[in-house]
Amino acid sequence: MTTPTSSRGRRRAPTRIERAAGRAAALQRPRVILALLLLLALTCVMLLDGYLRAEVGGDQRVRSGADSSEVPDAILDGGPILTFRGGRATTVSVPAKTIALTFDDGPNPTWTPQVLDILRKYDVPGTFFLVGSMVSRYPGIVRTMVEQGNEVGVHTFTHVDLSYQSASRVDREMEQTQLALAGAAGITTTLFRAPYSSETDAIDDYSWPVYQRLGKDGYTSVFVDTDSDDWKRPGVSDIVKWATPKGTQGASVLFHDAGGERSQTIAALPQYIEKMKAKGYTFTTISGVMERQRAADGRAAGGGTPAGPRLQAAHHRATGLTLYEGKALIAAVAVAEWTVPALSVGLAIVGAAVLGRFGMMLVLARRHHRQRNRRRSGWGPAVTGPVSVIVPAYNEKECIANTLQSLARSTHPIEIIVVDDGSTDGTSRIARDAAESLGMTNVRVVRQENAGKPAALNNGVRHASYDIVVMMDGDTVFEPDTVRHLVQPFADPSVGAVAGNAKVGNRTTVIGAWQHIEYVMGFNLDRRMYDLLRCMPTIPGAIGAFRREAVLAVGGMSEDTLAEDTDITIAMHRAGWRVVYQEHARAWTEAPGSLGQLWSQRYRWSYGTMQALWKHRKSLTDRGPSGRFGRVGMPLVVVFQVVTPLFAPLIDVFTAYSMIFVDFRAALLAWLAVLGVQLLCAAYAFRLDREKYRYLLMMPLQQLAYRQMMYLVLIHSCVTALTGGRLRWQKLKRTGEVGTPAGAG
Template sequence: MGKRVLRREPRAHWPLLVIAMLVLLAELCLNGYVTHAGSENGDTSPEPSSDPAPVAATGGAAVQRLEAGGRVTSRAAPAKTIALTFDDGPDPVWTPRILAVLAKYHARATFFEVGSRVNQYPDIARQVVSGGNEIGSHTFTHIAAGVPAWRMRLELTLTGNAVASAVGKSPVLLRLPYSATPEALTGAEYAAWRDAAPGYLLVLTDHDTGDWRRPGAAAIARGVRPGVVMLHDSGGDRSQTVSALDQAIPRLQAQGYRFVTVSEALGLPATPAATAPQRWRGQALRLAQSAAAGLVRILTVVMVVAVVLGLLRLVVQLVTAGLHVRRVRRRHRRPLRDLGPVSVVVPAFNEAANIAATVRSLITSDYPAVEVIVVDDGSTDDTAGIVERLGLPGVYVVRQPNAGKPAALNTGIRHARGEILVLVDGDTVFAPDAIGRLVQPMADARVGAVSGNTKVANRTGLLGRWQHLEYVQGFNLDRRMFEIARCMPTVPGAIGAFRRAAVRDAGGVPAETLAEDTDFTMAVLRAGWLVVYEPRAVAWTEAPATVRQLWRQRYRWCYGTMQAMWKHRRTVLRRGAAGRLGRRGLGYLLLFQVLLPLTAPVIDVYALYSVLFLPLGRTVAVWAGFTAVQAATTAVALRLDGERYGPLWSLPLQQVVHRQIMYLVVIQSTVMALLGGRLRWHRIVRTGAAAEHAVR
C-alpha cells in the first residue's frame, strides 16, 4: 500500500483575493468620485482666493484667451449675434427637448458638458454634435474652482477623454462651474484657468438668465439678449428653460438675430478632432465608469439582501427560541428519570492536560449508572496512563494505534454496554447533572440524539469572550431553531447523547469527512430519528487561545461541514426526515454559513466606500443600528443560557475582527473544496483551561 500524499493547501488565492478587493475598491472609489466629489453634489460655491483676478479679465469680454506671459485678451460676440450656452448636461430628459427646440428654429448653441455625464449619456452628446452644436468642457464632476491645480488638470483631462470617446472631438472651450460674467470672475477661478487650463478659451457670459432659479419662462426669455447667454440643460426641472427658448428664439430671429455657437460667433476654428489614443482612453474611462456604477447598484442590492437576511435570521432565532423555551419547560416539569445504564465514550489523543478533569467530571455525575470508556488513539503523551492511575471504578481504558477520532469513537461504542451512548471530547468537563439532563429527552422513543450545551471555559481574553458570545448567540440559538424545525445538523463532539439503535441505523460514526459529528448527526436524521437540544446539560470546553489555533479549528469545522453537506446533498430531493434535513438544514447552512460569508469581503469593501463617499452619519447609523440589534439578540441568548451580560461590550469588536477571521476561513475552505484538496487534521494545543474551570 503506497504512502498517502496530502495535497498542499492552496495559497495563490490570497493574493488574488487582495487584488480583486483592491480593484473593486478602486472601481467603487471611481463611482464615488464621479457621483459625490463634484460641487454640483455638495459644494455650493468656489473657494475664495486671496489674489483677485486681473483687471484685464474682469473688465474684458465674455470669451477670453491667456496669451504667453500671462496676458489676457478677450473678444465679444458681434452685433445681431446670440450665442446660447447650456451648462451641466447632458441630461436624458431635458437636453433632447432643448435640441428639439433648437432644430425647430435652425438655431445652434454651445453645450458645456460635465465629463462624467457625457460618459453616462454618450448618445445624447452625439445628438448635440449631430445637430450642428458644439461641446465645451465643464469639468468632469462639476468641481468648483479652488481645488489644487493637479486636480483641475485631471478633471479637464478626463472630460476631454470622455468627449473624445463620445463624439470624436477634443474640446477647446472651457466654462468653470459657478462662473458667470467677466466682472464676477474670482481670483480662484482665474487661478484655476491660469494654472490648470491655459490652453483653453475661457467662456464666461454676458447674460445669466437665472433659469436655475426657475423664475418663469417669460423671465428667462427676457434674459436672452445679444451676446453670450447662460442657460442650463441639467440639474433639475428645465421645462421653463424649454418654454423660454420656444418664446425667445422666434421673436429674436424675427428681429434679425442669429443663434450660433460660440466658435461661429467669434469666427474660431472648428473643434479639432480627437486623437486615437484620446478616444481609446475615453472609451476605457467610460467602460470603467459604467462598470463602477453597475457594481454599486449590484453591491447595494447585495448589502440590502444581506442585511435583510441577517435581520430575518435574528427574528427567526428569537421566535424559535421562545418556542423552544416553552418546550423545554414542559420537558423539565417531569422528574429526572433513570433511563438505564449510560456509556460515555471519550476518544483521546494527547489529552494529558484535561483528561483527568474530564474523567472525574463524568464518573462523579449524579446519574445513577454511568460507565466511562476512554479510547486512547495512539497518544504520544501519558493520556492513557493518567486515566489508569486515577483508579476510578467504572472507568475503562482501551488502547489502539492512531486511527483517528471516528475510529476511536466506533471502538468505544463496540465496548460500551449501555443502550444510551454519550460521546465526549477529551478536553470537556461535564457539570454534575449534565449526563442526567442530557439523556432525559431519550424518554421519547422517537429521539435518536441529543445535543448538550457547550460552554467556553477560557473566556478571559478578547478571543475567549468572542468565542463565548459565538457559542451562546450563534450556536445555541441555532440549535433551538433547528430543534423546532426538526433538522438539527450537528450534535457537537463535546457533549452529545445517542441511542444505540440510531447509531446502528446511521452505520456508526463515519470517517469520510473532517466534521464527523455533523456527518454523523445528518445520518441519524436521515434515518428518521429526532435530534433535540437540551440547554441545561452543560459541559465546559477549552476554546482556542490564539488566532492561529482558532483558524485551524474553524478551518477544519468549516471544511468538514462542507464535506458533510456535499455528502448528504441528495436529501434536498427526498421526502420526510431526509427532506427536512436537505431543504431546511442544508439550505440554512448553505445560505448562512457559506454564501453570505463569501460575500462578506465585498460587503466590507462597500462599507469602506460608504464611509468615504456616502453621508457619514447615515453610514454610522446603519452600522450602529445593526450592531444594536445583534447586541439585543445576544443579550437574550445570554439570559436564556443564564450567563452574565458583561462580555457584551466586546461585541462591536467581534463584528470587526472575529467576523473577518470567520469569513476568511469560509473562503479558504471553499477554495480547498473546489480544488479537491485534502486537509490535514488540525488539533489545537491544550492548556488545561477546562480542567482549571472544573477545579474552580
C-alpha cells in the same frame, strides 16, 4: 453561523489521498488572495460609483469676495472667452446679433436629450460644458451630442471649485474628464468652463493662476456675459427675458441641462430661440465665435454656424493610449452602474433574510423555552442506566487530566473510553496516571495508530459496553450533571441523538469573549429553533450523545468530510431518528486563542459543513418523516449558514458607502438599529442561558472586527470548494486552562 465542532486536528499516515490533499493545501494561499481580491474589487466598484456621483466633499464654492489685484484690467473688462495664444492672455467677445448658446452641468438622462431635440428641431448648435463623472455615466448622450454638431467643453470631473485645489487635483480633474470624453465620443476638447464661474470680472487672485495654468496647457476658458438664471426656476418668461442681451449685442448665454429640475428650461428654450431668430440673431458655438473673430482680424477664414456632424474646431480626435484608457474608464463605470443597483437589491434581500432570521429565532426560541418548562418531568421515565463516554485524544497532554477530573465528578454512572489516536506527547500515560490518582476504575485507555478523529470515535463505539454513547473532546470538561441531563431525552425511543450545550471556557480575552457571544447566541437561539423544527443540523463534537445502534446503522463516523459531526447528524435524520437539543447539558471547551488558529478552525468548519451538505444533497428529495431535514433543515442551513453570511458583507460595504458618499448620520443610525436588533437577540440568549450580560459590551467591536473575519473565512471556504481544493485536519495549540467553573452544575 457555523455550529461548533471539535477544533482539534488529527494527523494520519501519509497516503496517496493525503499527499494529494497536501498538494491542494499548498494552493490555499492563492485562494485567500483571490477571496481578498474579490472583496477589493467590490470595494473599488463602490468607491468608483461614489466618486462618479460627486458625493465626496468639494462640490461647493469655497471662494467669496477675493481680491483681483493680480488680474489684468483688460481681462476683467474683456469678453467672455479667454485665450492664451502665444502665451498672452486675450479675451474675445461675441459679435453683434450672435448668440453662443451654452449649457452647464450635463449630461443628464432626463433633460439633456430634450435639449438636444430642441436644438436639432431649430437647427441651432450648442456648446455643452460637461461634468466628467456624468459623461462616464451617460456616454451615449455625449456621443449623440457630438454627432449632431454640438460642441463640448470640460466642466471638471466632479464639479469642484478649482480655485483652492492643488495643481495635481486640477490636472486630475481635467485629465479624467478628457478620458471620459475620449471613451464616450472619441474626442478631446480645448474648451473649459470652471464650475461656479460667471463673467470675467469675477476672476480673482485665487482663480487667475488656475486659468493661466490651463491656458499654458492649451485650454480656452469660457465665461458668461448673459445668464438666464434658469437654475433659480423663476418662471419661463423670466428665463427668456434674462437670457436676452441688450440691444443688438452678442452674448455667451448660460442655460443648464442638468443639476436639478429643468422643466422650465425645456419650456423656455424654444421660445427663446424663436424670439432671438425673430430679432435677426444667429446661433453659433464658442469655436464659431472665435473663427469669426479670426476672420474679422484677417488671420483665418471660415466660421459661421456649423452644418452637419463635422468635427468642431475645439475638438480633437482621441487616439492611442488616451482613447483606450477612455474606453476602459467607460467600461469600468458601466460595470459600477450595473453592479451598485444589483448589490442594492441583494442588500435588501440579505437584510430581509437577516432580520427575518433574528425574528424567527426569537419567536421559536421563546416557544422552545416554554415547551421545555412545561415538561419538567422530562422525556419519559428517567434514564438511570450507565452510559459509555468516548474521549478521542490526539496530543492532549495539556487537557486530558482536566477532562478526566471533570468526568470523575459525574452524577450519572459512566464508563470512560479514552482513544489515544497515535499521540506522541504521552497522552495515554497521562490519562492512566490521572485515572489512578483520582481512583477511577471506570477508565479504559485504547491506543491506535494515528488514523483521524472519525476512526478514533468508531473505535470507541466498538469498545463501548452500553447502548448510549456520549462523545466529547479531549480538551473539554463536563459539569457534574452534564451526562445526566444529556441522556434523559433517550427516554423517548424515537430519539437517536442529543446535542449538548458547548460553552467557551477561556472567555477572558477579547477573542474568547467574541466567541463566547457567538456560542451563546448560536446554541440558545439557533439550536432551539432547529430543535423545535425537528431539523437539528449538527451535534457538536464537544458534547453529543447517540444510541449505539443508530451510529452503527448509519455506518459510524464518516471520513468523507471534515465535519464528521454534521455528516452523522444529517445521516441520523435521513435514517428516521430524531435529533434533539438539551440546553442544560453543558460542556466547557477551550476556544482558539489567536486569530490565526481561529481562522484555521472556522475555515475547516465552513468547508466541512459545505462538504456534508453536498454529500447529503439527495436529502432534498427524501420522502416521509425521514425527509424532514431535506425539506426544512437543508434549505435553512444553506440560506442562513452559507448564502446569507456569504452576502452579509454587502451590509457593511453599503454602510461604509453610505457614510462616505451619501448621508453619514442616516447610515450610522441604520447600522446602530441593526446592532440594536442583534443586541436584543444576544441579550435574550444570555438570559435563557443565565449568562452575565457584561460580555455584551464587546458586541459592537465584534461587529466591526470579528464578524468581518468570519465573512472572509466563509468566502475563502466557498472559493476553495468552487475551485476543487481539499483541506486537512489542523491541530490547534491548547493550553489546558479550561476547567469546570466554580459552582457549575
